[in-house]
Structure formats: structure tokens, C-alpha cells
Amino acid sequence: MSQPRNVLLLIGSPRIQRSNSYVIGKFLAEKLEEKGLVSEEAFTTRLVNTHEGTEKLLDSVDSADVIVLATPLYVDSFPSPTIKALELIHEHRKAASPKKPQLFVTIINSGFPEKEHMDIAIKILQNFAEASSFTWGGGIRVGWGMALNGEPLSEKKGMTRKLTRGLTLASVNLSTGQPTSEEAEELASALFVPLFLAKIMTRLFGKREWNKLAKENDADTKMYDRPYELNRQVGTESTSQGKTETHKKADLQDNQENWRTI
């Protein structure tokens, strides 16, 4: 592949610029800009549901030499709009063969500390890239997203040293038209603390953080609510504690449920 000139940073998170996907992808895009590439940003959630948005997405993909998809892990794969983007891009490229070689690189991030949670998602994206005539540019798996909290990587200092070094290394590969090296992928995918410690901290600090957020919303006493338990035939626990008006409304809907058969 010749020297790339353009990079498209495609963000798959519905949280847009507030997302970990954005801060990680942005860091890589800026490193590529330092090497002379021109970067463009696009957000799947803003594009895939309208004709104009779809046209814009497809034009941006066609123009890019390197496409970096940065997306969160949702239910073991990606948010629905990201899958929609893949479906649209694939259909488009089936209809009109690509005019130039293009690298498709992915960065997936997850709240879980183990990078293995993202293996299947990476495989799906690799399948997409090959089926859509892209050159597979590699897959980086960033675990333990709670440590990043959507803040710029440069502000996280030691916590992101391995990640930023890995992304910097990846930018060297990509700027010369090469896929990310195994070394870059491994470095960028490495945690900044040993895994066993990350697992302990995830459970301890995770609970504290969720409870803090719930308290801010006056919902901390309702965290274990089971609003949909009422109609279950097998259900032994009381569900009457801590019910909000929203839950009571949901219960009423339960009782009005109208099942049909075909």
C-alpha cells in the first residue's frame, strides 16, 4: 500500500465526544496527523439513520486511506448503530468495488478488565473487513474503561502509558501503509496494573462508583429492584420494596399484558 494521506476516525459510541472510544481514537488520529495525514471524524449514531448521513458516511469511507473504528463493547459486540454502519458500508462496497487499497483498523474498549471479552468482537470486525475488501489493519483491545472515564489520555499520565505507547507505535505502522504490528497491539491492549489487581479493584471501586452515581439520582436504595419480577411463575422474592412511580406504572402494564398466538 502506498503512503496513506487521509484517515477517517469512525466513532461507534453513542456517547460521542464524551466516550472512551473518542479519547482513544482521537489520540491515534492526532499521532497520524503529526505524521502528515489529514484526519476526519464521523460518528455512527449521527449518520446511519438518515439518507444524508448514510451518503456522508459512505463518501468519507471511500475517501479515506485508513479507517479507524473506535467503538465500545456492547453485549459482547458493538452498539447497534455501529453494526448498521458495517451493513451499509458492506452493501455499498459490494455494489461498487473500491478504487484503492484501504486499511481498516479497530479499537474496542470495554469496562471489563480482561481483554478476552473483546476477542469475538474483533473477529467479527475482521470478517467484515475481509468481506468488504479492506486490508485488515489490526485490532486493539482496551480493557478496564472505568479507569479512563472519557478523559483525554494525555491527562491520565501513568495510567495510560502502555496504551499511549502502543497507539504511538501503531501510528508509525499505519502512517506507512502497514497494519498495526503485534507489538503495538499487545502494548496498547495491556493494562497498567496486573490483571488480578484490576479484577479486585473493578469489583471494589466499581460498586462504589455505581452507588455514587445512583445516590446523585436519588436511586441508591433501589439498586436491587426487580420491576419485571411480578408476573414470573417462579419468583420467590418480594418485589414490593423501594418501588418508584415508574415501576408501579410498569407493574400496571404487566397486568394489562395481552399475549397473542400465531
Add this chain to the structure above:
Amino acid sequence: MKAVIFNGAKEGDLTIKAVEKEIANQLIKEGWEVEPLELRDMRIANCTGCFGCWVKTPGICVIDDDGRETTRKAFQSDLLVWLSPVTFGGYSSDLKKALDRIIPILLPYFQMYHGQIHHEMRYKKYPKLLVIGVQEPGVNYEETFIALAERNMLNFRPPAHAASVFQRDENPETIPAFVDEQLKKTEVIS
């Protein structure tokens, strides 16, 4: 007994429709009530990643649309079926928009399960889960699709489950036997 079918097919997908009908027919014969949901026609907003279903209205999505109802119906069923075209080894965007909205049936807290961190379960009992993909000729994503479904099982922990792929170019007359096998694996018929 109730079954809910999440149909994540595109319009005009006759193979997935045939699989859906066969599942319904076999279950109805056994006395089940069946509710198929054509997800592409439903008003299901995309998950916004706000975590409101965990920290504002725990257990219920803050978006009041069909997505809230699909989650409620799915959880309150005895069998939940996911049908999807195999999409690069994963699910279609139409199926996934409903699955992205299903996370309030879990807790935000973390626990160790099978050696990895997963979310804690909100409820004691979940529906059985059957996942079926329909794959186009000329590709082989079956292994990835099954692996994805198996990972989902670690997160939703159904009392019984099965995941399988039906080839689109297979003889449609084999659908009843295929469905029969899957329902038996899911332990909903004997």
C-alpha cells in the same frame, strides 16, 4: 408457558420468517403462547449508553418506547428466541438494537463468573434462550456466531440454551427437523 421471538431479519427474509413460523407452530402444538416481535418495524431507540437503567430507574430503561416493552416481554417469557441473519459472524443491527436495551435485567455491579469479571444478575431466574442465525452461501462465520452466542450466555445465564446456524441455501423442507432439534436442545420440548 410463553415464548417471545426477537426477529432481527430484514424485510423480505423468507428463510428467517419460515424458521420463526416453524418455532411458533411447534411450540403452539405443545400448548405454548408465542409472541413474535418483528424488531425492524418497532419503535426502538438506540441505547444511548447513559446507564440510567442502572442508576436512575434501576431495572427499567429511561427511554419509554417499544424497547422498554421488548425487554419486559423478553424477561417475563419462559423462552426467548433470537433470530438474525449471520452478520459477519454477529447479529444484525435490528436484533442488536433490542439487545442493547436489555441490560437493565442485569445489575451494574461486577462479580467473578467462570474466571472472568461479569455483571451481577438482577433476578434469580431468567428465560431459556435459543439463538438461531441464518447464514448466506459462500461464507463461513458459524464458529464466530456460536462463540458470540455462548459469550452472551455467560452474561444472561439462562437455565438452558442452544445456539445454531441454518444455511440459507439448505432445502427449506429441513427447517422443521432443524427447529425440532434446537427446541429439544433448549429443553422446551422433549
